[in-house]
Amino acid sequence: MATIASSETEPAKAEGAKPKSFRLSPAAISYLQATPLALILGAFLLLPILMISVVSFWDYDFAQMYPDFLTMNYAETLGSWVTWKTYLNTLKFAFLVWTITLVVGFWVAYFLAFHIRTTAMQMVLFLVCTVPFLTSNIIRMISWIPVLGRNGLVNTTLINAGIIPEPIEWLLYSDFAVVLAMVHLYTLFMVTPIFNTLMRIDKSLVEAARDAGATSWQTLTNVILPLAKPGMAIGTIFVVTLVMADFSTVQVMSGGQSASVALMMKNQMSLLQYPAAAANAVVLLVLVLIMVAGILRIVDIRKEL
Amino acid sequence: MHSDKRGREFYLLAIFFVVFVLFLYGPLSAILILSFQGPNGGLTFPLNGVSLRWFANLFETQAVGDFGGSFRRSAMLGIMVMIVTVVVSLLAGLAFRRRFIGSTALFYLAVASLVVPSIIISLGIGVVFQQLGFQPSWYSSAFGAHLTWTLPFGVLIMFAVFNRFSPAYEEAARDLGASSWQTFRHVVLPMIAPSLVGVGLFGFTLSYDEFARTLMTAGTFNTLPLEIYGMTTNVTTPVLYALGTVTTVFSFLVIAGTLGLIVHLNRRRLRS
Numbered sequence: 001m002a003t004i005a006s007s008e009t010e011p012a013k014a015e016g017a018k019p020k021s022f023r024l025s026p027a028a029i030s031y032l033q034a035t036p037l038a039l040i041l042g043a044f045l046l047l048p049i050l051m052i053s054v055v056s057f058w059d060y061d062f063a064q065m066y067p068d069f070l071t072m073n074y075a076e077t078l079g080s081w082v083t084w085k086t087y088l089n090t091l092k093f094a095f096l097v098w099t100i101t102l103v104v105g106f107w108v109a110y111f112l113a114f115h116i117r118t119t120a121m122q123m124v125l126f127l128v129c130t131v132p133f134l135t136s137n138i139i140r141m142i143s144w145i146p147v148l149g150r151n152g153l154v155n156t157t158l159i160n161a162g163i164i165p166e167p168i169e170w171l172l173y174s175d176f177a178v179v180l181a182m183v184h185l186y187t188l189f190m191v192t193p194i195f196n197t198l199m200r201i202d203k204s205l206v207e208a209a210r211d212a213g214a215t216s217w218q219t220l221t222n223v224i225l226p227l228a229k230p231g232m233a234i235g236t237i238f239v240v241t242l243v244m245a246d247f248s249t250v251q252v253m254s255g256g257q258s259a260s261v262a263l264m265m266k267n268q269m270s271l272l273q274y275p276a277a278a279a280n281a282v283v284l285l286v287l288v289l290i291m292v293a294g295i296l297r298i299v300d301i302r303k304e305l
Numbered sequence: 306m307h308s309d310k311r312g313r314e315f316y317l318l319a320i321f322f323v324v325f326v327l328f329l330y331g332p333l334s335a336i337l338i339l340s341f342q343g344p345n346g347g348l349t350f351p352l353n354g355v356s357l358r359w360f361a362n363l364f365e366t367q368a369v370g371d372f373g374g375s376f377r378r379s380a381m382l383g384i385m386v387m388i389v390t391v392v393v394s395l396l397a398g399l400a401f402r403r404r405f406i407g408s409t410a411l412f413y414l415a416v417a418s419l420v421v422p423s424i425i426i427s428l429g430i431g432v433v434f435q436q437l438g439f440q441p442s443w444y445s446s447a448f449g450a451h452l453t454w455t456l457p458f459g460v461l462i463m464f465a466v467f468n469r470f471s472p473a474y475e476e477a478a479r480d481l482g483a484s485s486w487q488t489f490r491h492v493v494l495p496m497i498a499p500s501l502v503g504v505g506l507f508g509f510t511l512s513y514d515e516f517a518r519t520l521m522t523a524g525t526f527n528t529l530p531l532e533i534y535g536m537t538t539n540v541t542t543p544v545l546y547a548l549g550t551v552t553t554v555f556s557f558l559v560i561a562g563t564l565g566l567i568v569h570l571n572r573r574r575l576r577s
Contacts, residue, residue: 026403033400036393038411040456044449045418048429055432108325111318125322127564132329134510135556138533139549143332146339146546151349153335184328216314237420245422248517252537262424262517269521274432281425292420301416305465 049285056278065274073279083264083280087287090260093175093250094243097182101239102232104183105190109231110224113198114206126195133188141181141249148172148180173255181253182243189238197231197304198224233299237292244288333553340546348543359547372532372548378443379529383513385448390455390508391501398463412464419457423517426453431521442524450518455508462507466500495574499567506563510556 024032059068077083108129116122132140147153148171155167170176201224209219247262261284268277335350343354363372397415401408430450434441441447474496478488516530523531529552536545 027405030400030403030405030408033396034405034408034411037397037400037415037456037460040389040393040449040452041411041414041418044430045414045421045426045453048426048433049421051433051436052425052429104325107318107321111322115315115318128326129329131557131560132333134506134514134560135333135553136514136530136533136549138514138516138530138537139336139553140333142537142545142549143336146335146349147332149349153350156350184332187325216312241420241422245424245517247424248534262422265424265428266520269428269431274428277428278432281422281428284422285425288420288422289417302412302464305461305468 052278052281052285055275056282058275058278060273060275062272073275074283076276077279077283086259086261086264089258090244090262093178093182093246093260094240096179097186097243098236098239100179100183101187101190102236104187105194105235106228106232108187108191109194109198109228110220112195113201114224129188129191137185138248138252140185141252144177144181144184144253145172148177173253173257175254175258177253178250178258181249182246185249186239186242189242190232190235193234193238193304194228194231197228201227230299230304233295234301234304237295240291240295241288244284244291336546336549337553339543340550342543342546346543348541348545359543360551362542362544363547363551371527372529375527375529375532376552378526379513382443382448382451382528383509385444386451386455386512387505387508389452390459391505393452393456394459394463394504395497395501397460398467401460401464402467412460415457415460418453419461421453423454423515424520426450427518427521434522440524441522443519443522443526443528446522446524447519447528450522451512451515454515454518455511458507458511459504462500462504463497466497470496498574499570502563502567502570506560509559513556513559 055065056073057069057071059066059070059072112122112125116125145152149155150167150169150172152172154171155164158164159167205223205227206219209223210216214222245262247260247266250258250260250263251266261280265277265280265284268274268280338352339346339348339350340359341355341357342352342359343356344358346353397411401412427450430446431441434446439445470493474492475488478492479485483491514530516528516534519528519531527535533545533548533552536548
């Protein structure tokens with residue numbers, strides 16, 4: 001009714017000749033409001049990616065780049081055994097970190113959502129988990145050095161307790177250290193979306209399951225886990241893309257002994273081999289986007305917010 | 306509702322949660338303690354006496370590069386990013402309340418901004434600036450690079466906020482004769498103000514700590530995270546930890562202040 005009435009009165013108003021109250025149509029207002037976002041993302045996201053794809057076909061020497069159309073950069077990247085090993089290594093990190101953060105993140109979120117009874121307490125504990133995420137990643141990363149190092153806390157404690165005769169060498173500057181630091185840095189990206197989905201589960205569903213005789217384990221596997229999947233999918237997008245893009249954690253925590261695609265890119269960039277780095281960037285970007293597109297088939301982000 | 310006693314599951318999960326929190330904060334406290342290392346102490350435990358020497362060292366410019374300058378630049382950049390993130394996300398959130406042609410594309414562009422590896426953005430903006438003949442600097446190229454990271458968070462938060470926002474309040478205001486600006490200023494804005502403060506906090510801290518995106522875009526002068534990253538490879542004294550302690554304490558202060566502001570805004574809204 002209301003819409004009919006307004007659509008009838010609107011032309012009348014327009015004919016009523018009141019030019020001083022100039023009004024934009026709702027659609028025009030939406031476009032105006034969306035313009036700044038579109039401009040910024042266009043200039044600092046789309047244009048740079050476009051530029052990278054162009055540059056990846058260029059020629060270069062030690063000093064500068066030359067516009068050209070060569071597939072050499074791709075041939076060199078994809079034809080090298082080192083590249084494939086680096087990609088495999090990066091995927092290995094992504095898989096390990098994803099598995100661990102998924103398990104840890106789910107239980108933390110589940111505890112907060114279903115075992116803490118007051119909303120205030122839930123928010124306080126959730127903030128306790130969130131605060132480290134808002135501090136410097138590099139500081140959080142290097143804070144593992146005095147803990148894991150040869151004379152670090154863990155080794156000293158174990159030796160003093162007489163459990164091991166000499167320091168464990170693989171605690172720091174190893175793949176173990178890389179995975180540990182990444183789990184430390186990125187678990188929150190898993191906790192938050194899962195917590196968000198769990199909080200939206202109607203508690204009466206859980207009660208219904210219990211009334212129907214389900215054990216708490218059965219409720220968990222048959223009711224809560226399936227409903228938590230969208231949150232897990234969003235968390236997965238975050239964690240996987242962050243690990244695939246990581247170079248600093250791999251560089252610092254492996255002590256230069258391990259490699260990742262982004263680290264390989266960074267090294268090429270420091271040698272001013274931009275076209276080679278660009279070819280790598282395109283391959284990495286395609287890989288990441290395929291992974292994300294696969295996950296987005298499971299979940300509609302717009303519905304989950 | 307939950308009148309039954311806490312089961313074994315609760316205690317197991319509570320222990321798990323405590324261990325997780327210790328895992329989050331433990332290493333950070335190691336740095337905090339070690340930054341008070343004595344003058345002859347090294348990068349690891351045990352403490353070799355207690356001193357403020359490394360904090361003093363931090364403010365002697367020649368010792369560790371340009372700590373003061375990089376801190377000022379990072380703080381400035383954080384504030385710039387914060388303001389733009391809040392304004393642009395709010396506008397985009399308002400825009401997304403209506404479906405318009407291209408809204409889905411713009412939404413997924415924002416999501417893409419979140420998933421594109423940070424180093425690719427860094428490289429891309431660096432190359433664009435080089436090809437256009439612009440000098441990259443923290444207030445232009447790095448500023449834009451940081452926005453590609455903070456804006457998607459802001460947009461997603463505003464999207465979530467407006468998803469839960471009932472249009473009934475605005476309709477009521479309009480029925481009472483409020484103009485659309487008055488409706489926004491006196492009805493919508495007070496209700497979403499706490500979320501906007503949250504978006505601002507994200508904008509500031511994400512920018513203040515970001516460094517992969519700054520790597521190729523900072524130009525001549527380093528931001529603080531770049532300075533710290535450089536130090537990880539060539540500084541072998543606890544001055545690194547002192548710097549870590551100072552920036553972490555600064556972050557904590559910013560977070561605490563913001564949370565206080567959010568609580569205050571919520572209280573005021575409930576009172577009125």
